[in-house]
Amino acid sequence: MKQDDFREIEGGRPFYLLLGFIGLFVLAGLGAAWYMEHHGHWVTGMSNQIIWGTPHVFAVFLIVAASGALNVASISSVFGKTPYKPLARLSGLLAITLLVGGLAILVLDLGRPDRLIVAMTYYNFKSIFAWNIFLYIGFMGVVAIYLWMMMERKMNRFTKSAGFVAFIWRLILTTGTGSIFGFLVARQAYDSALLAPMFIIMSFSFGLAIFILVLMASYKWSNRPLGDVILFRLKNLLGVFIGAVLYFVVVYHLTNLYITEQHGVERFILLEGGVYTRLFWVVQILLGSLLPLALLYNPSTGKSRGWIGIASLLVIVGGLAQMYVIIIGGQAYPLELFPGKEVTSSFFDGGINAYAPSLPEITLGVGGVALALAATLVGVRVLRFLPVSLADDQIDQSGEVA
Numbered sequence: 001m002k003q004d005d006f007r008e009i010e011g012g013r014p015f016y017l018l019l020g021f022i023g024l025f026v027l028a029g030l031g032a033a034w035y036m037e038h039h040g041h042w043v044t045g046m047s048n049q050i051i052w053g054t055p056h057v058f059a060v061f062l063i064v065a066a067s068g069a070l071n072v073a074s075i076s077s078v079f080g081k082t083p084y085k086p087l088a089r090l091s092g093l094l095a096i097t098l099l100v101g102g103l104a105i106l107v108l109d110l111g112r113p114d115r116l117i118v119a120m121t122y123y124n125f126k127s128i129f130a131w132n133i134f135l136y137i138g139f140m141g142v143v144a145i146y147l148w149m150m151m152e153r154k155m156n157r158f159t160k161s162a163g164f165v166a167f168i169w170r171l172i173l174t175t176g177t178g179s180i181f182g183f184l185v186a187r188q189a190y191d192s193a194l195l196a197p198m199f200i201i202m203s204f205s206f207g208l209a210i211f212i213l214v215l216m217a218s219y220k221w222s223n224r225p226l227g228d229v230i231l232f233r234l235k236n237l238l239g240v241f242i243g244a245v246l247y248f249v250v251v252y253h254l255t256n257l258y259i260t261e262q263h264g265v266e267r268f269i270l271l272e273g274g275v276y277t278r279l280f281w282v283v284q285i286l287l288g289s290l291l292p293l294a295l296l297y298n299p300s301t302g303k304s305r306g307w308i309g310i311a312s313l314l315v316i317v318g319g320l321a322q323m324y325v326i327i328i329g330g331q332a333y334p335l336e337l338f339p340g341k342e343v344t345s346s347f348f349d350g351g352i353n354a355y356a357p358s359l360p361e362i363t364l365g366v367g368g369v370a371l372a373l374a375a376t377l378v379g380v381r382v383l384r385f386l387p388v389s390l391a392d393d394q395i396d397q398s399g400e401v402a
Contacts (some may be wrong), residue, residue, distance in 0.1 A: 029367010058365030063262010068207020077163030101372030
């Protein structure tokens with residue numbers, strides 16, 4: 001597509017009403033952060049046993065999805081699939097805005113946001129958290145340069161090189177995010193090298209589901225044509241990623257079941273974990289994986305835009321449930337302080353750690369999502385991220401079908 005084929009969306013009263021509506025959730029999130037800061041974290045469901053609560057579920061989900069949202073641009077520039085090229089700009093924008101939303105939640109959930117200065121000035125390179133500061137900031141910089149190469153005519157010849165750097169960077173970033181949990185040997189549910197590649201494929205699925213919903217909403221809102229060719233390619237690709245996530249989940253749990261010392265935590269997650277078990281089987285596996293696969297590949301529902309949107313939404317809901325089970329369920333299972341011994345004391349040793357998300361935690365998480373959506377909305381309004389038309393006759397179908 002030519003540069004002139006991209007346009008900003010229209011402004012006016014409907015745009016500002018929508019932006020104001022999303023802004024209310026952003027303000028609510030800021031209010032929740034202030035409430036927790038003012039009263040202390042005792043007003044949340046977190047405790048000394050469960051220190052990462054619902055805000056971290058939203059934050060990690062958004063950070064992982066940010067990496068996956070860039071996948072569409074990578075397919076276009078790195079792998080040379082020309083049908084995806086018109087979508088590359090929106091892909092880069094979503095990658096940045098989703099990451100900003102996730103990092104905003106993390107900063108506001110610190111309890112002492114001013115401690116971020118310490119994290120940015122003193123580095124312990126034995127800590128994966130220190131590595132991730134460079135990875136997150138660097139990712140935004142690399143994607144911003146990538147977008148510049150795409151949007152500036154004189155720099156178009158460097159797009160493939162910039163896209164390759166962004167592709168490698170996002171793989172490293174998601175590996176770093178998964179390694180936060182994989183390197184925590186104290187928690188039996190975390191201690192696994194499989195978490196790093198599993199987070200990568202999870203990013204592909206979550207990011208693409210969000211991308212499809214934003215794409216459909218943007219073109220519906222701006223009354224621009226969105227053809228079946230590109231949409232069906234994306235939904236087929238989403239189905240492949242959902243299947244890949246399911247595969248890694250099965251391998252992860254089978255690996256733990258093979259290791260005798262992991263039988264306790266596996267029994268907790270898969271059979272006896274209460275809400276965590278229900279979230280795993282009902283929301284993550286059934287509603288977030290098997291049902292979307294059925295909707296996307298069924299001959300009738302797979303060709304319906306409404307059902308494609310519902311399937312994408314279910315993937316997001318299932319992804320949040322998966323993060324909840326990994327992050328909070330992994331903390332709820334008691335620490336094995338003395339392997340092979342039964343430990344009892346008055347300080348929760350050997351007992352399942354209780355947690356219930358509070359309203360401020362949920363509000364902060366939703367506020368981060370709203371911030372990402374608001375930033376995306378402003379982006380497509382002020383800069384040319386969206387093609388004027390994605391009708392079937394405007395798509396170069398010379399590339400291979402996804």
